[in-house]
Amino acid sequence: MTKSRNSLIRCVNLEIGYKRRIIPPFDLLISKGDFLVIAGPNGSGKSTLIKTILGMIPSVNGTTEFTNGKPVFSYVPQQKSIASDHPLTVFEAVIMGKYGRGLFLKTSDNECAEAYDSMKKTGTFHLKDQKFASLSGGQKQRVLTARAIYSDPNIMILDEPTQGMDTDGEKDLISILEKLNKTGMTIILISHQLKAVSQVKRRVIYIDKKGLREVRP
């Protein structure tokens, strides 16, 4: 596997799992501007792969290299991992996107403008004063996407973002992601729903018990 100028992440002989590997070792190269869909059945290791790349869990074996320095990640989790009754407003949830970078309580006017901008991109600006907990599943997903955009990442990772969405909601979200991808942002989308995957005319890799393979390079 060659190291190109555009490559961001290079996995070599990577074995993923919680102490024991769940799929055979594999190589994977993710480049700047990729729109990568990771597909596969439930429990196949899609989320484990992403968490390994993010350093949230250690790999069983093999290496993950950031070929041009560690990129800025943002992550849109599955909704079940979010506190369902938190009293945060939508605006407060979005500005969290940069909470990893500073200690101070006050959000500057500039940061507020950026947060509003990311909410406008995802069509959630009109919800800004509502409680996050009171939103529908699709609206929550858009707000979490707005948070990810606001954090100004090199790579945005979305874990099952279309789960619980209707067809129009899915199309809207994919369209937002396509637009972001055109600006140069690398997108990694995890999905077990083939319908959602088929909408994306980009690179698709498939994971199951047999391993990881590229089905649409």
Next chain:
Amino acid sequence: MNIIDSFEIWRDAVAVLIISGIALSFAGVWISLKKTVFLPLVLSSFSSLGVVTAFLFSELTGISSSPYLFSLIFAVVISLYFAHPRLGGTKGQASIYLISSSLIFITGSFIRADLHDVSSILFGNAVLAEPTDVIFAAAGATVLFTIFALFYKKFLFVSFDSESAPAFGINSYTYDALMYGSFAVVISISSRAIGSFPVFGLTILPAFTGLNIGRNMKTVFIISGVTAVVSAVSGYFISFFFELPAGASIVMVAAFFYGISHIRRS
């Protein structure tokens, strides 16, 4: 004796209740959001185990040791244990609560010191407090609010979306440990001053009330704090006038406010 004449008696107790009420209800909001409502019970119980260990240690070795210091150390150590993402479950908390409560009684039976002294440090006394209790309660509250003023953003993130936090550069375990450690300080000090039962009540019920009514984090904190202070002070004076147990009166008033908030939310 009327209330003015007895000012010297209730002054320090009310001061401790107000300070502890504000700090505990603030901690309670985060504890509720983290869905770890048994944590105050475990911290209180394990810190009490620290008290009896200190007495036993002094008796066995002849070396004088501070039950307050042991109480604090025990509470902080167990809070760090429960901050670990794989160890913080309800089962573990219930087990540690039951084990430490049993050990308090077993170990306590070996202590020859004045039982009244041990009991008052172990379980606190919501009726009478000393000036040192006020100072300790203020110090505990200062530690809690200083830590939260510094790391509020990180705590907010991990309370909302702990799983994604590492991807955004926030180490969940580090901030959970800091958060739980600061709860341990406040709960340990308050348990020694006013007793573990009203501490549990003032931590959980006003927080639930705030979360039921509050529209955002700011209003949740304000409602919780006001409810805790009103419950603590009015519960104290109800117990004073009607000669009822102070801790139970405080908890009943807090439960009354929670009931109203629940009806309003429904």
